[in-house]
Amino acid sequence: MSATTTAAGKHQLPREHYLNATYGIRSWLLTTDHKRIALLYLASVTFFFFVGGIFATLIRIHLLTPNGLLVTPETYNKLFTMHGVAMIFFFLIPSIPAILGNFLIPIMIGAKDLAFPKINLLSWYIYLVGGSFVLYSFATGGLDTGWTFYTPLSSIYSNSAVTPAVIGIFINGFSSILTGLNFLVTVHTMRAPGMTWFRLPLFVWAHYATSLIMILGTPVIAITLLLAGLERMFHFGFFNPAYGGDPILFQHLFWFYSHPAVYIMILPAMGVISEIIPTFARKPIFGYSFIAASSIGIAVIGFIVWAHHMFLTGEATYAAIAFSFLSYLVAIPSAVKVFNWTSTLYKGSVSYDTPMLYALGFIGLFTIGGLTGLFLACLGLDIHLHDTYFVIAHFHYIMVGGAVMGYVGGLHFWWPKITGRLYPEFLARSAAIILFIGFNLTFFPQFILGGLGMPRRYHNYPPEFQVLNVMSTAGASILALGYLLPMVYLTWSMRYGKVAGPNPWPSTGLEWKTDSPPLTENFHETPVVDWEPYDFVHRPDLGLAGAKAPGKLAPAHGDD
Amino acid sequence: MHRTGELYGQYKTLEQQKETASLGMWIFLVQEILFFGGIFLAYAINRHLYPTAFGISGNMLSLPLGFANTVVLIASSFTMAMSVWSAQTSKKQLVTIFLILTLILGCVFLGVKVKEYKDKFDHHLIPGHGFDITYCSKNPTACNLEGKDLANEIKEIEEGIELEGGETALNAHAQLYFSLYFGMTGLHALHMIIGAGLLLWLILDARKGRFDVNYNTPVENVGLYWHFVDIVWIFLFPLLYLINRHLA
Amino acid sequence: MSENGHHVVSPKLYAAILAALLVGTWITVQAAKIDLGPWNIVLALFIATVKMSLVILFFMHGKYSPKRTQLVIISGFFWLAIMLGLTMTDYKTRSPEPSRTSYPPAITIHRA
Numbered sequence: 001m002s003a004t005t006t007a008a009g010k011h012q013l014p015r016e017h018y019l020n021a022t023y024g025i026r027s028w029l030l031t032t033d034h035k036r037i038a039l040l041y042l043a044s045v046t047f048f049f050f051v052g053g054i055f056a057t058l059i060r061i062h063l064l065t066p067n068g069l070l071v072t073p074e075t076y077n078k079l080f081t082m083h084g085v086a087m088i089f090f091f092l093i094p095s096i097p098a099i100l101g102n103f104l105i106p107i108m109i110g111a112k113d114l115a116f117p118k119i120n121l122l123s124w125y126i127y128l129v130g131g132s133f134v135l136y137s138f139a140t141g142g143l144d145t146g147w148t149f150y151t152p153l154s155s156i157y158s159n160s161a162v163t164p165a166v167i168g169i170f171i172n173g174f175s176s177i178l179t180g181l182n183f184l185v186t187v188h189t190m191r192a193p194g195m196t197w198f199r200l201p202l203f204v205w206a207h208y209a210t211s212l213i214m215i216l217g218t219p220v221i222a223i224t225l226l227l228a229g230l231e232r233m234f235h236f237g238f239f240n241p242a243y244g245g246d247p248i249l250f251q252h253l254f255w256f257y258s259h260p261a262v263y264i265m266i267l268p269a270m271g272v273i274s275e276i277i278p279t280f281a282r283k284p285i286f287g288y289s290f291i292a293a294s295s296i297g298i299a300v301i302g303f304i305v306w307a308h309h310m311f312l313t314g315e316a317t318y319a320a321i322a323f324s325f326l327s328y329l330v331a332i333p334s335a336v337k338v339f340n341w342t343s344t345l346y347k348g349s350v351s352y353d354t355p356m357l358y359a360l361g362f363i364g365l366f367t368i369g370g371l372t373g374l375f376l377a378c379l380g381l382d383i384h385l386h387d388t389y390f391v392i393a394h395f396h397y398i399m400v401g402g403a404v405m406g407y408v409g410g411l412h413f414w415w416p417k418i419t420g421r422l423y424p425e426f427l428a429r430s431a432a433i434i435l436f437i438g439f440n441l442t443f444f445p446q447f448i449l450g451g452l453g454m455p456r457r458y459h460n461y462p463p464e465f466q467v468l469n470v471m472s473t474a475g476a477s478i479l480a481l482g483y484l485l486p487m488v489y490l491t492w493s494m495r496y497g498k499v500a501g502p503n504p505w506p507s508t509g510l511e512w513k514t515d516s517p518p519l520t521e522n523f524h525e526t527p528v529v530d531w532e533p534y535d536f537v538h539r540p541d542l543g544l545a546g547a548k549a550p551g552k553l554a555p556a557h558g559d560d
Numbered sequence: 561m562h563r564t565g566e567l568y569g570q571y572k573t574l575e576q577q578k579e580t581a582s583l584g585m586w587i588f589l590v591q592e593i594l595f596f597g598g599i600f601l602a603y604a605i606n607r608h609l610y611p612t613a614f615g616i617s618g619n620m621l622s623l624p625l626g627f628a629n630t631v632v633l634i635a636s637s638f639t640m641a642m643s644v645w646s647a648q649t650s651k652k653q654l655v656t657i658f659l660i661l662t663l664i665l666g667c668v669f670l671g672v673k674v675k676e677y678k679d680k681f682d683h684h685l686i687p688g689h690g691f692d693i694t695y696c697s698k699n700p701t702a703c704n705l706e707g708k709d710l711a712n713e714i715k716e717i718e719e720g721i722e723l724e725g726g727e728t729a730l731n732a733h734a735q736l737y738f739s740l741y742f743g744m745t746g747l748h749a750l751h752m753i754i755g756a757g758l759l760l761w762l763i764l765d766a767r768k769g770r771f772d773v774n775y776n777t778p779v780e781n782v783g784l785y786w787h788f789v790d791i792v793w794i795f796l797f798p799l800l801y802l803i804n805r806h807l808a
Numbered sequence: 809m810s811e812n813g814h815h816v817v818s819p820k821l822y823a824a825i826l827a828a829l830l831v832g833t834w835i836t837v838q839a840a841k842i843d844l845g846p847w848n849i850v851l852a853l854f855i856a857t858v859k860m861s862l863v864i865l866f867f868m869h870g871k872y873s874p875k876r877t878q879l880v881i882i883s884g885f886f887w888l889a890i891m892l893g894l895t896m897t898d899y900k901t902r903s904p905e906p907s908r909t910s911y912p913p914a915i916t917i918h919r920a
Binding site: 188216220248252256303304307310314315316318319322 | 883884891901902903
């Protein structure tokens with residue numbers, strides 16, 4: 001199947017592809033095709049995004065007035081808890097890996113499927129079972145412990161439906177673990193001939209690093225929640241001071257996973273950005289091996305900084321200094337990426353297609369979020385900023401301004417590949433800008449609120465903070481519009497969008513050499529890789545100006 | 561699941577398929593190391609904080625039963641390894657025999673555990689209502705304690721109460737030990753039950769002669785899992801049963 | 809001896825490992841009955857580590873596995889060490905609460 005150039009006449013959908021290969025509900029619910037499983041995840045992850053979003057809406061409406069507009073204090077505790085649990089465990093962690101990762105990784109490495117397709121399907125069902133337990137918890141009294149489940153509130157004193165929630169998150173952890181396992185083994189053993197490690201797309205490197213964290217970190221949250229659950233159900237005394245147990249032990253165990261978990265949430269988004277930027281700058285990415293190494297570096301260093309969440313728990317000064325220093329250290333590989341992305345833009349032929357708008361937004365917002373993390377890692381500052389809205393703004397800049405924009409941008413970038421169709425460009429760019437404006441209006445005031453001392457997880461606040469809170473809620477309504485628009489036009493485009501052809505942007509990865517949508521087996525025959533990644537120059541088939549003939553194959557080393 | 565040594569669609573060679581399955585199982589085991597590691601960490605911290613209570617509580621466990629269980633599990637690892645060898649050398653009947661032996665030894669282990677748990681229940685050592693670390697020293701006949709054992713026990717408890725600053729404190733920390741005991745051995749037993757299920761599945765396939773030199777990946781991989789569960793017990797035994805045995 | 813390129817370990821070696829494991833178990837029980845103070849736990853963990861290594865190397869064919877597998881195994885233990893070690897640094901460097909002499913005070917447990 002030869003790759004066609006962009007806008008070179010009308011394209012036609014391929015006759016046979018993964019969406020029409022078989023029909024019927026059983027062919028979807030019992031599929032082992034990684035692409036169909038990705039779409040199954042798309043549906044369920046979007047559902048949980050709505051669930052978390054509804055709670056966020058209620059929170060922001062409630063905070064319009066200083067004494068709380070909507071709910072009782074106890075219910076408010078439940079709102080922010082359920083918002084956190086739904087968003088973190090059932091949206092952010094699975095989103096890019098389970099949807100885009102599942103869809104793209106086999107194609108990007110030239111394989112027919114993941115290493116363990118049935119386990120891939122099992123992961124989705126496990127996700128559903130875990131999600132059901134959590135939804136049951138939400139419906140039968142909710143949760144009011146905070147998504148952090150600190151003991152002894154969660155294990156002894158809380159009157160909310162903690163047990164089913166803890167069971168649900170425990171089960172969901174195995175979905176994560178199995179996905180990570182699948183990715184790791186796939187990248188090791190299923191690469192096509194010629195696809196050496198340093199020819200892998202950076203998207204794959206990012207997911208490899210993410211999978212390392214999933215395997216090494218998730219079991220620890222599993223055992224932690226199991227222990228808290230046992231304490232709640234059977235009065236075992238692990239974290240109960242009455243028995244001599246230590247609540248701080250819970251925090252150590254909890255954060256050993258939950259800090260690396262934030263890297264599970266951001267690394268895949270960084271992988272998406274690393275694919276979008278070279279495509280719309282029409283230039284090879286700057287510093288390929290540094291970006292690849294920085295992904296692994298973030299994954300590794302991310303495991304030794306967790307106690308920066310515990311600076312105010314009576315940690316010894318020496319331990320605190322060590323963790324503070326290490327937390328500064330982990331910023332370095334992230335900064336490497338940001339520098340490399342911007343350097344890629346330099347002297348590139350930059351266009352502002354929708355995915356690029358999201359990518360550029362990501363770079364700016366992630367940088368702000370990351371820099372404010374350094375504020376928090378500073379011991380003296382953290383004493384004042386801990387548990388304030390500054391922290392909330394910090395992580396929302398990274399998680400929403402970063403991870404979600406990466407997710408939405410990635411969805412747009414690969415939408416033609418997944419569905420065979422293009423979305424309406426003007427509407428999409430408008431939605432991106434609306435989202436960007438709404439996001440900043442929602443969360444920038446929260447930095448100021450935090451600096452002024454407004455505590456997080458409080459259902460009310462002093463009247464002088466009202467203006468900023470109202471701004472934040474107003475921003476949230478614009479943000480919501482920015483989310484709803486893509487849901488509408490992307491759905492519309494599945495039926496009525498312009499047919500995209502194999503390589504609409506154009507881009508250089510292996511996935512853009514397949515049909516849009518691809519065959520169930522991805523390739524007509526196993527590709528043999530003999531080109532370097534992000535090589536826009538030696539690809540006359542892309543139809544870009546200044547293209548050269550494919551040169552003699554350089555010895556495979558992968559440095560750019 | 562696999563019925564013969566056939567090639568699944570996403571693989572190019574049987575070798576790739578085998579390599580993939582093996583790597584997958586090893587990565588799964590790494591994940592299990594971190595899983596058990598969390599509760600081992602809880603154990604380590606609490607033992608560090610309450611050495612006296614942990615010593616007294618550990619001596620409540622039956623050393624002969626614990627030792628016997630350790631021997632049983634190690635033997636079952638041997639029979640499991642032999643089952644893999646039988647498959648690799650195409651001795652199909654031996655594969656089944658060794659798998660059955662492994663399963664039997666595993667069941668013996670679980671049976672002993674049931675007895676041990678029952679004893680804890682009888683001796684008021686289940687965390688929660690009714691927990692009393694001093695029960696056996698006060699009701700020696702109920703615990704089959706007599707003579708030197710009883711004298712040692714009473715002495716240990718008395719010293720413990722003094723060191724911990726009261727019977728309530730001793731009871732509290734002892735409950736912490738037993739929470740960890742049931743948590744750790746319970747989790748281990750659950751993994752053994754899963755292992756027994758896997759062995760049963762293998763036995764059913766092995767009886768049909770499915771495993772030989774060309775295809776023995778399931779036996780090998782279940783073996784890896786079984787050995788891992790054995791290793792967890794290799795650590796559980798000294799940590800739970802051998803704390804202050806010089807006092808007993 | 810190897811079949812199909814995969815190393816086959818001989819039953820003799822397996823039996824030797826079995827014997828070593830049983831001896832190790834017996835030693836660790838006997839050692840526990842002697843009062844070595846803080847060294848009891850060190851010795852017990854050392855013996856357990858040796859036994860574990862024998863199981864991994866020979867029963868699980870770790871010695872004959874590709875380097876990649878060996879790296880996977882070592883990483884698992886390395887990460888476990890990070891979790892145990894770094895957490896212990898917090899506990900080891902805490903100073904005791906000033907108003908009490910022992911950790912923690914005896915409290916009455918209220919049963920509902």
